[in-house]
Amino acid sequence: MRLALLGCGTVGSEVVRLLHTQSADLAARIGAPLEIVGIAVRRIGRDRGELPVDPAVFTTDPLDLVKRDDVDVVIECVGGIEPARGWLVEALRAGKSVVTANKALLAEDGGTLHDAAAEGGGDLYYEAAVAGAIPLLRPLRESLHGDRITRVTGIVNGTTNFILSAMDATGAGFAEALEEATDLGYAEADPTADVEGFDAAAKAAILASLAFHTRVGAADVHREGITEVTAADVISAKAMGCTIKLLCIAARGVAADGRETVGVRVHPAMIPLTHPLASVGDAFNAVFVEAEAAGQLMFYGRGAGGAPTASAVLGDVVAVSRNRLAGVRAASESAYADLPVRPMGEALTRYHISLDVTDRPGVLAAVAGVFARHDVSIATVRQGSGGGGVAGRGEDADLVIVTHVAPDAALAATVRALRGLDTVRSVASVLRVEGGA
Structure with missing residues (x-):
């Protein structure tokens, strides 16, 4: 099997090394040797x-390389939308199989790649695009095809998980934890894609597309990053028996008119320490899948890095090579459900709201009245340090409110109204609460 490799950076170089060191085993598994004919x-x-x-x-x-007649499989490790999209579409339409780790392209325009694969008759595999070496996408695409997946919740960005874990362990603020992540090589020089949630949103789109047989793009994902998470939020989470994680959440739901929908979102959230994802620390990834027949499944491991990602790439290379030797093609894209994506405002969630209020009689009544007017039920009220009531600071006080489940639009409207109260000096922070805390 003759391979063309696009890109020879951290991941591409590791792919080359693994192809060399494991050449005999790979040939035995496939039934033919692998040869790199172009990089x-x-x-x-x-x-x-x-x-x-x-x-x-x-x-x-690269365009000339993917057009060559002596290329069977194209491995793409360049990243980005263009010019990678043009190269892969050319390869797929020519009948070559493609293995890619390009989450941004798949989330932005995966449909075009799938259409090109169907036109040319080759395979499109992308296990390495989400969660590194963790075998996740193929189980969603193949192993669980006989089941109905209802919800996927995951920690899919190692950089943000390291930062939040460091904040939880040391009490550091966001800026200090980010500096540590950068020094250790977990964060890029420009960490925007990670800390603002773009990376996780792309992965969430891919997971939702596979889980719910619907084309979901990055633009369909509600996205929030972790830059506003503070050390005070971490302390407040601990007082509730929770920790804070950047979660991607994709779930089935039912719209007001009775139609089934899918919602996809990425944002920081408090989850109880008893939740399986709460113990996922450092730069590890984990994805929690809930299905009607299989129940609850969890996939855990290293989600990034040259070697783990290259491992996933080679797994796909073995699969597509076997298919080519056998003269068969893997199952095509499954997007038959074509479920509408519901807006974030219809998501059912809970809020944790920290308020700086004036310390005088009637404050609690005024605040509670705002929640009542928006049909949002209050679960708990406590002072910021974790006790009950309002903690006074002279003329100021800290108030922490956790709601019951409500539509996100109603919760957001409540927060906007609270900001308009003359007794509320500021809404210090707003975090969602997930996982039954």
Whole structure:
């Protein structure tokens, strides 16, 4: 089987090394040897260490490489939308199989890739696009095809999980935890994609598409990052027996008119320490799947890094190579359900709201009145330090309110109204509460 590799950075280089060190085993598993016939890079002369390949295979023309007749499988490790989309569409329409780790492209325009694969008759595999080496996408696409998945909840970004875990363990603020993550190599020099939730949103779109047989794009995902999470929020979560995680949540639901829908969101949330995801620390990923027949399943492991991602890439290479040798194609995209994506305002959730209020009689009544006018039920009221009532600071006081489940739109409207009360100096923080806390 002849392979073309697009990109030879952290992941691509590791793919080359694993192909070399495991060549005999891979050939035995597939029934034919694997050979890299071309590697497309930006600069041929760049130092990539000692790679076990002939330097003659390097090229700076990826489009020409994917068009070559002697290429069976294209492995894409470049990332981004363009020009990667054009290269992969060209390869797929020509009947070549494609293995990609490009979550951004799949979330932005996965439908175009699937259509091109159907047109050319090749396979499109992308296990490495979500959660690194964790075998997750193929179970959703194949193992659980006989079941009905109702909800997928996951920690799918290692950088943000490391930051929130550090804040929980040390009491550090966001900026200090981010600096530590950067020093240790968990965060990029520009961490925006991670800390603002873009990376997790792309992965959430891919997970929802597979779980609910519906094309879901990144634009369909409600997204919030972790930059507003404070050390005080972490302390408040601990007082509730919770921890804070950046969650991706994809769930079936029913609209007001009775139609089945799917909702997909990414945001920080408090979850109880008893929840399986609460103990997922450091830069690890985990995804919690709920299905009608199988019940609750959890997938856990390293979600990023050259070696784990390359492991997932090679798993896909073995699968598509076997298919080509057998003259068969894997099951095509399953998007038959075509469920409408419901807006975030219809999501049922709970809020944890921290208020700075004036310390005078009638404050609690005024605040409670706002919740009542928006049909939001209050579950608990306590002072910020974890006791009951209102904690006074001279003329100011801290008030923490946790709601019962309500539509997100009603909760958001409640928060807006609270900001308009003359007794509320500020809404210090708002976090959702998930997992039955």
